[in-house]
Structures are given as C-alpha cells and as structure tokens.
Amino acid sequence: MSSTIREAGLGADRLGAPKVTPLPARTAANAPVSQAHGIVRNPGMKLDLGFMESMRSVNRSALERRVASLTKRRSIKADNQAAWxxxxxxxxxxxxxxxxxxDERVRRLCAKAVNPFRRDIVEGLGITGEKIRPAAVxxxxxxxxTAVDALRGSGIHVAAVSTAFPHGLTPLSTRLQEIEASVSDGADEIDVVIPRGLVFGAKWQELYNEIVAMRAACGEAHLKVILGTGDLATLRNVMLASMVAMMAGADFIKTSTGKESVNATLPVGLAMVRAIRAYFEETGYLIGFKPAGGISTAKASLDWLVLMKEELGRRxxxxxxxxxxxxxxxxxxERQLEHHLTGHYSANHRHAMA
Ligand SMILES: O=C[C@H](O)COP(=O)(O)O
Incomplete structure (x- = not known):
C-alpha cells in the first residue's frame, strides 16, 4: 500500500495544518465512555437560554463567503484524492x-459495506487487509x-432511523417506544428527527425535554439528532436547534433526513459546525456532525471533509x-477510485450498488 493511501485513508493528515485547533484541552474527565464507540459521551447540560442568546447572530453571506473560499482554495493533489x-x-x-x-436488499447493502470495493480496486490501491469500510449501515x-445479523463481527455499526422518520409527528410516547424497539433489536446508533414545529414556535424547553427523553431511551446507543434543516427557514433556527440538541445530550447533530426538498448544504453545515465549536468551547465535549441527504458525488464528499478539517480540525x-x-x-x-487506477470510468452498472 502506498504511504499516501495509508496515511490519509487510515489516519494522518494530508491537507496541511488546520486553521483552528480545538483539540480537547478540557474534555470532561469523569464523563461516561461509550462501550461500543470508545469515546467520552456528551452528558448534555441544563437548557441555557442565555448561552443560546449569545449565538443569535448568524450572517448568511459571511457563511457563504467562507464556504466559497474553502471549496475554491481546496487543492487536494490527484495522488492524495484516493486517500481522501x-x-x-x-x-x-x-x-x-x-x-x-x-430484508434481501438490506442484506445486499450489508454485504457491500463489509466488502465495499471490487477486488481489482482493492489490489490496485494496495489496501488488501486494511478493512476500509463504512462506519455504519x-x-x-x-x-x-437483519442488518445486525448480516454485520455481526464486522465492527460496522447499525443505525436505525426512529421517532416517526422523516417528519417526527407522532406522540412522544410512540416515538420513544420506537427507539426502545430498535435498541432492543440491536441498533447501537439511533437517528431521531425533531418535530420542526417546536423550532418555529421557539418551544425550546419542549424540544429540549423531548430530546432528553430520547437520549434516555437510547441507553448505550448513540443519539444522532436530525434537524431537518431544509424545513427550518433560517440559519438562526438551525443554530439554535443545534444548541438545544447538544444541551439535551445529542452525540451527533445531523442536517437532514434526505426527504426534505433541500437537504445538506455547505452553508447550513457550516452554521452547525460553528455551533459544535461553541458547545465545545463552553463544555469541553466533542459532538459529532452528520451531513445527510443529496451527497452523492466524490467531489462533494471532499468539500465536506475540507470544511470539517478547516473549521474543527483533524479530530x-x-x-x-x-x-x-x-x-x-x-x-x-468506487468509480472515482477506478478512474484513479485505470484512467477511465466504467459504466455504473459494473458497480454493485448502481
Ligand atoms: O440519512 C441519510 C439520507 O437519508 C440519505 O440520503 P440520500 O439518499 O440522498 O443519500
């Protein structure tokens, strides 16, 4: 395996120093460490409207300018692209x-997760035995x-979308039962959606209470809170909903369900990432970020990776x-990796998931 592939694919940094280095200087010492994921979990905090108030100003054009400069400035050399x-x-x-x-479709997807690349691509990249696989199905x-069974022993997590995905509009008790059922079937990550109306009504305490209850229902499973950002109308709403989710104990905040008319966009992602940074600076806890919906090209994935690295750092x-x-x-x-190796693209139907 080439050193570039090894380093960028499996650990080290090939894009130069980050602009900011918010590494966990004061990650809380006694916080619970997740068994399945091996990191210190965010325990949440009391809803602090004063802290949220301090985050109110969100300048859309400044965020758009920052995104434009990040994506324009990005120069990942051809040799490093495969690694990224x-x-x-x-x-x-x-x-x-x-x-x-x-069930059959899910089994096929799980088989793809366990062996994401064709043998000739794996051999060409020199990554035989490296087990580069998606983090979760x-x-x-x-x-x-079905997914738990198909992925047993692979180290790949199973995530379930819960709480009346994608709208979140059933009674809270029903949504909590959904979470408990998925955890009981073996999901170790739960992606929940928020009822967007709570954001429009600025019902922050109610939103906070619901997410606290969802986190409790998850137990050891990690909680990803989907904001449905395309529905939230303003970046200020996105920022405030992000803060409430983190204060209520979210392990990750996630942009979209993939079912809104506008899904993950870089300026909205940047607003959420800045909220993660502010929460880290306030509490010392590291919160994950999941852009989702409409991210379908290798090029788009590189833009997101650059945004994360430049805004939050390598961690x-x-x-x-x-x-x-x-x-x-x-x-x-997979198509881009084949191009990297052979200089040409194969038809989509040659790739198992096309
Ligand atoms: O959470 C994941 C999304 O639903 C996936 O959306 P996508 O089908 O647009 O990639």
Missing part, C-alpha cells in the same frame, strides 16, 4: 431508506435485526465524530 475518498468511506453511514426496502426499524475527520449519511455516494467513490 477512502477517508470518506470510513466516515460513511451507508443508507437505505426506501419504501420498497426488503443505516436502515428503517424493521430491518435492524473531526474520524468516524466517531463525522459521518456522511448517504445512499449513493459509495458508488461514485
């Missing part, structure tokens, strides 16, 4: 959330047990703190 694409795969929640999902509740390029939620990204990455 492997990093994107390692930070992926490989997802199927379709109305026509079946993400499914609807009825397929959790946020690990799967315990960064995930792509994506159903078709892996297919494009």
């Amino acid at each position: 694409l492997l990093r994107a795969v390692a930070c992926m929640d490989l997802t199927t959330l379709n109305s026509n999902d079946t 993400c499914v609807y509740h009825p397929f959790v047990a 946020w390029l690990e799967p315990d703190l960064f995930r792509f939620g994506a159903s078709s990204l892996l297919t494009d990455i």
Whole structure:
C-alpha cells in the first residue's frame, strides 16, 4: 500500500495544518465512555437560554463567503484524492431508506459495506487487509435485526432511523417506544428527527425535554439528532436547534433526513459546525456532525471533509465524530477510485450498488 493511501485513508493528515485547533484541552474527565464507540459521551447540560442568546447572530453571506473560499482554495493533489475518498468511506453511514426496502436488499447493502470495493480496486490501491469500510449501515426499524445479523463481527455499526422518520409527528410516547424497539433489536446508533414545529414556535424547553427523553431511551446507543434543516427557514433556527440538541445530550447533530426538498448544504453545515465549536468551547465535549441527504458525488464528499478539517480540525475527520449519511455516494467513490487506477470510468452498472 502506498504511504499516501495509508496515511490519509487510515489516519494522518494530508491537507496541511488546520486553521483552528480545538483539540480537547478540557474534555470532561469523569464523563461516561461509550462501550461500543470508545469515546467520552456528551452528558448534555441544563437548557441555557442565555448561552443560546449569545449565538443569535448568524450572517448568511459571511457563511457563504467562507464556504466559497474553502471549496475554491481546496487543492487536494490527484495522488492524495484516493486517500481522501477512502477517508470518506470510513466516515460513511451507508443508507437505505426506501419504501420498497426488503430484508434481501438490506442484506445486499450489508454485504457491500463489509466488502465495499471490487477486488481489482482493492489490489490496485494496495489496501488488501486494511478493512476500509463504512462506519455504519443505516436502515428503517424493521430491518435492524437483519442488518445486525448480516454485520455481526464486522465492527460496522447499525443505525436505525426512529421517532416517526422523516417528519417526527407522532406522540412522544410512540416515538420513544420506537427507539426502545430498535435498541432492543440491536441498533447501537439511533437517528431521531425533531418535530420542526417546536423550532418555529421557539418551544425550546419542549424540544429540549423531548430530546432528553430520547437520549434516555437510547441507553448505550448513540443519539444522532436530525434537524431537518431544509424545513427550518433560517440559519438562526438551525443554530439554535443545534444548541438545544447538544444541551439535551445529542452525540451527533445531523442536517437532514434526505426527504426534505433541500437537504445538506455547505452553508447550513457550516452554521452547525460553528455551533459544535461553541458547545465545545463552553463544555469541553466533542459532538459529532452528520451531513445527510443529496451527497452523492466524490467531489462533494471532499468539500465536506475540507470544511470539517478547516473549521474543527483533524479530530473531526474520524468516524466517531463525522459521518456522511448517504445512499449513493459509495458508488461514485468506487468509480472515482477506478478512474484513479485505470484512467477511465466504467459504466455504473459494473458497480454493485448502481
Ligand atoms: O440519512 C441519510 C439520507 O437519508 C440519505 O440520503 P440520500 O439518499 O440522498 O443519500
């Protein structure tokens, strides 16, 4: 395996020094360490409206300018791109959330997660035996047990979308039962959606209480809170909802369900990442970020990786703190890796998930 592939795909940094270095100088010492994920979990804090108030000003054009400069300035040399694409795969929640999902389809997806690349690509990249795989497979509740069974022993997590995904509009007791059922079937990550109306009504205490209850229902399973940012109308709403989710104990905040008309966008992602930074500075806890929905090209995945590295630093390029939620990204990455090796693209149908 080439040293570039080894370093960027599996650990070290090939993009130069980050602009900021918010490494965990004061991560809380006595916080619980997650068994399955091996990191200090965010215990949450009391809802602090004063702290939220201090975050109120969100300047959209400044965020857009920052995103434009990050994506323009990005120059990942051709030799390093393959390594960064492997990093994107390692930070992926490989997802199927379709109305026509079946156990068989989920089994095929899990087989793809265990062996994400064709043998000739693995050999060409020199990564035989490196086990570069998506971090998790993400499914609807009825397929959790199937995924757990298919992924047993692989180290790949099983994530379930819960709480009346994608709208979040059933009674809280029903949504909590959904979480408990998925945990009981073996999901160790739970992606919940918030009812967007609580944000429009500025019902922060109610939103906080709901997420606290969801976190309790998760137990050891990690909680990813989906904001449905395309529905939230303003970046200020996105920022405030991000803060409430983290204060209530979210392990990750996530942009979208993939079902809104606007899903993950870089300026919105940047607002959420800045909220993560502010929460870290206030509490010492590291919260993960998951952009999801509509991220389907290798090029887009590189933009997101650059944003994470430049805004939060290298630590946020690990799967315990960064995930792509994506159903078709892996297919494009595989095509780009083939191009990297052979200089040409194969037809989509040659790739198992196309
Ligand atoms: O959480 C993941 C998303 O639902 C996936 O969205 P996508 O199908 O647009 O990649």
